[in-house]
Amino acid sequence: MPMRIRTRFAPSPTGFIHLGNLRSALYPWAFARSKGGDFILRIEDTDQERSSLEAVEVILEGMHWLGLDPDEGPIYQMQRMDRYREVLKQMLADGSAYYCYMSEDELNRLRDQQMANKEKPRYNGFWRPEPGKTLPEPPKDALPVIRFKNPIGGSVIWKDAVKGMIEISNDELDDLIIARPDGTPTYNFCVVVDDLDMQITHVIRGDDHVNNTPRQINIMKALGGTPPVYAHLPTVLDESGEKMSKRNGALSVRDYQKMGYLPEAVLNYLARLGWSHGDAEVFTQEQFVKWFDLEHLGRSPAQHNPEKLLWLNHHYIQQGDAKRLAQLCMPFIHQQGIDLSQGPDFESVVNLLKDRANTLLEIVEGAKLFYQGRPNLSNEQISQNIPNAVIPAIADFRERLIASNPKTKEEVATQLKATLTQFQLKMPALAMPIRYALFATTQTPALDAVIAVMGKDEVVERLSKIG
Structure with missing residues (x-):
């Protein structure tokens, strides 16, 4: 019978978990999944002075967020004394x-x-x-x-x-x-007993453990065990070339969640942070598991690139399902006190904004425009931002909306073009004043898409306040 692959992730709950730590969870998880084996989560909490329940919760949350759920565990060393x-x-x-x-x-x-x-x-x-x-x-x-x-x-x-x-x-x-003198076992000893009892076949971890490995192999042999296969991953460096750590300003996985990153983007990014499959840069979790092997792990330190992570996040948001994105945005909506009942269908708003957004937080920031209520423009604001010469064109466009009742941005665009042709205007000359009339700002996504999302009745009501 072929050997059943068993890997483990064994973090110490003495601080928050950052991307470098999570990569040490991702690779053993992927290897076990690719080989039909088992992935074990072991919490090495023997340092009771520095270990905390909050750190354990962050580890569990971060792994669950990325979909790295273990087959066994969490197993706590303190329960194995x-x-x-x-x-x-x-x-x-x-x-x-x-x-x-x-x-x-x-x-x-x-x-x-x-x-x-x-x-x-x-x-x-x-x-x-x-x-x-x-x-x-x-x-x-x-x-x-x-x-x-x-x-x-x-x-x-x-x-x-x-x-x-x-x-x-x-x-x-x-x-x-x-x-130690009080009888508590030390790290290198506990690790060996755990790996032996849990029948770990492959230890995939950071290369800061290389110096521990010969000691662990000797203890393993003294206990009559066969050492597992070791794969020591090169260090993850931050933007300045230092080892990624909290002390050097590394962000925790919770920080990325709070900033509106998607788990699939972070997983894709981490996968490429020391492993490659040809020239593939963007791939699904399923593809990653299918392709993953130890032969293509890099030997050189990997460097964290925030811009690449942001680019990947933008890609996944742009390609994402609007309904799912809308659901993922809800915690941010609640945090910012946005009342979605006071505006258009939120899923439609997300669908409009996702092409330009890098994060979920950017979607929510952009969505505020649609739920802040109708602007109460003063005569002075109107005179400063909406030229008198354009007001007849705005009125014409309003009447065209009433008559045509457009449902799509293409239908809205048709009515805009008709007004532009009739009044011999360029698009900016009409679009900017309409934007201001609708939102008291000239910075919005494409006007035809915005009007389609807002709906004819609301747009007509807002434009009726002009002229």
Whole structure:
């Protein structure tokens, strides 16, 4: 039987989740989906001081928003403490781990001496049990850490699916602390137990974890497991070339939602932020899953390009279904207190505005024009913005609307052209005054489309106030 692919996303809920983090969720999700496997969400919340429920909620919301729902999870590490203690007990019993009583002060003095000798700072194995070695009596009342007995000599070698063959000498690795003095397990230990228990076959994560990998492979082998396939993704850089992070001004996924980005645009953008399928720039989630593979993951750092993301969002809005877009706009409509009962059908307004909008928020901003009520123009405003010479033409156009009762922008355009011909006017000479009469502004979408959306009766009523 072929091996069932199982991948995972294992964020720490110690801060908000930005686009770089989400890419580390997207690729393992896509790989599992493309292979008919399982995608597991694991919350690594052992850092209780920095972990927060709000951060967990943001992770879950962001993944759900993008459609990256897991097959299993969320699984919380803090709920697996009994399992970790069981494995620690097992490792102490089989000799792959040991108690270390070196105090923090002693460890600091050791490191200072090593640095003075221009040596790499590392634990010297003082409490490591070896055949023929006599260990001192443990100091009274000292709480020991538990260290992993790392192999001596040889190398850790693995074929990374992105970076190729990587070899790290075991002499570069000291005996890692796998449990603190209070008994709580450490990150590298928990990760291995989790990956082993959850039968993870492929670990797709950021390359800031490369240095952890040889330690995790050694612990995995000590527990009798087979290491998964590792694929370490290059860093995502911000516009200034720095690593994307909150400290450097990266936006959270919630920020993109609040700015009116579509999830399909963000997913499409993230997919191309380190992976490619020929020259394809725009593709659906279904196409992405069908095409995704590890062979085409990039080896160079990917750079965040806000303009490209905005361009993609504009594309998806422009091509989007007006009914769905209208529904997605509703939170913004409510936030801005727009009363949709005081104007035309909102779906029609969205259909009119979507071709020019980059975000849902821009659609809503443009929609305000249609729901702000009829303008109460003073005589001075009319005289300054609507030339007397054009008023007869406006009256003629109004009468043509009454007589023809146009329903489409093409029918409205026909009546506009008839008035322009009769009065020998250019379009701007008529369109600008009509716009002002309708909205008290000359900045609107195409006039024929606007009038079709507003409806004949409302337009006639507003134009009747002129002249």
